[in-house]
Amino acid sequence: MAYGDRVRPRLPVVELTDRRALERWRPADPDTVEEARRLKEQALLDLGMTHSAIASWIYTKCHHQIATTAVGTAAVLASGDGTCVLLYNPDFFVALGLEGVRFVLFHEARHLVQRHLFADRELREDPVFTLACEVTINHVAKMRLRETGLPTIDGEPVGIDPEEIHRAYRADLDAQGVGSLDFAQFVATDMSVYRELGRMRHPPVPGPACVHVLLDDTGLDQETVDRVTSDVLRSVLIAARRGNGAAREELLDLLRRTEGAGERVDRLWGDLGAHALRGVTMPTRRVDWWQQWLVDVLASKLREGERLVYPKKRGALLAALGHDPMLARRGPERVKTIVIALDTSGSMPDQVVEWLTELVGRIDGVEAHWLSFDAVVMPFRPGERVYGGGGTNFGVVRDYVEGRLAVKGERLDEHPDAVIMVTDGHAAQMTPAEPDKWIWLITPGGDDWPERRHPPMACHRVRSA
Incomplete structure (x- = not known):
């Protein structure tokens, strides 16, 4: 009506x-x-x-x-x-x-x-x-x-x-x-x-x-x-x-x-992960909605790229006219570089690392750089043993990602689209050069200071079970 x-x-x-x-x-x-x-x-x-x-x-x-x-x-x-x-x-x-x-x-x-x-x-x-x-x-x-x-x-x-x-x-x-x-x-x-x-x-x-x-x-x-x-x-x-x-x-x-509207409405909010806004999780569900949140946030940070190709027909025409052949740009092609840094000085839920490994493997065309860190940065490959236990310093990850710190004489020569930090958050706070590209996964009992800092960074709590 x-x-x-x-x-x-x-x-x-x-x-x-x-x-x-x-x-x-x-x-x-x-x-x-x-x-x-x-x-x-x-x-x-x-x-x-x-x-x-x-x-x-x-x-x-x-x-x-x-x-x-x-x-x-x-x-x-x-x-x-x-x-x-x-x-x-x-x-x-x-x-x-x-x-x-x-x-x-x-x-x-x-x-x-x-x-x-x-x-x-x-x-x-x-x-x-x-x-x-x-x-x-x-x-x-x-x-x-x-x-x-x-x-x-x-x-x-x-x-x-x-x-x-x-x-x-x-x-x-x-x-x-x-x-x-x-x-x-x-x-x-x-x-x-x-x-x-x-x-x-x-x-x-x-x-x-x-x-x-x-x-x-x-x-x-x-x-x-x-x-x-x-x-x-x-x-x-x-x-x-x-x-x-x-x-x-x-x-x-x-x-x-919508409080008191019933189990269906609670389930819809839980699937979205909206209860995190007020620090509440759904106790009867085992949906790790932080995973969906990470997929969505990560997708929004990955940039479109282009690739260079040789156009055969156009190249033949240019050659016939006496011009030099030229490469042309064609796209979009997904070009993704991700840095995943695991804080080994605190508790690290095994299923979080396993799920991150599976996530990277499912994203087509992604290049991942894996780091463990405490007071120093230690690159590794998934499946390798990671070491740690000392004090935590987020600044070393920032310096490595931004190309100012060399590890074993090598620097990161990529410009990452996103940086995923898995940590308990307990260390001196810092602000990276591009905070909008940083994603923080805070383990149980950790400090979610990145979302309270100005400018705020994407931040979420993960569950250990």
């Missing part, structure tokens, strides 16, 4: 996955379309810069963003062909203005996340849960976007007002003669809103009003939603682990809001 309506809408007038039909359906005035597009672009920029890393990443997955009067407001569709589409009514966006457009785009992005986290059909078909989603999403939108109220058109608020729903909830429970929660307790988590609305004799449904409610079973393919949303949350998690304060704050807020 359309954003802001309180009645069940008509079915879409055209097939919402037919992009050409959407664009052709009763097109709006060209000036209105252009203004709506400008507002949409500015709102997306604002979301990405200051307000919501999750919303910004979701809209990067919407390769088609279509202005159409076939929808009354706005919607994000995840279709069975694996694509996401943003639909928006240009007249609606122009009437809302920039702040309103930003609010609606945040709202629609959050609904995609909700659909991913709370994917059980019985929940999606429950109108009380639908209302609870509208309440929680609009409350979070107001907080994150620092808005005092809902968007308005001609002075009238558009959408479900969380405070209004809370007042109706308290009046209903007061009439029953039972206790109710204050507003802060009421909206504490997504499930608290759903639970408390379920205590009402007459919940105000079917009140929620968004196109996506109508499209749950026709326009939102769950497999696509899960894939896109998992990719988005993982990307935001990596940004948070690298020191992006806005991404970290938003993920922590989302974690808090």
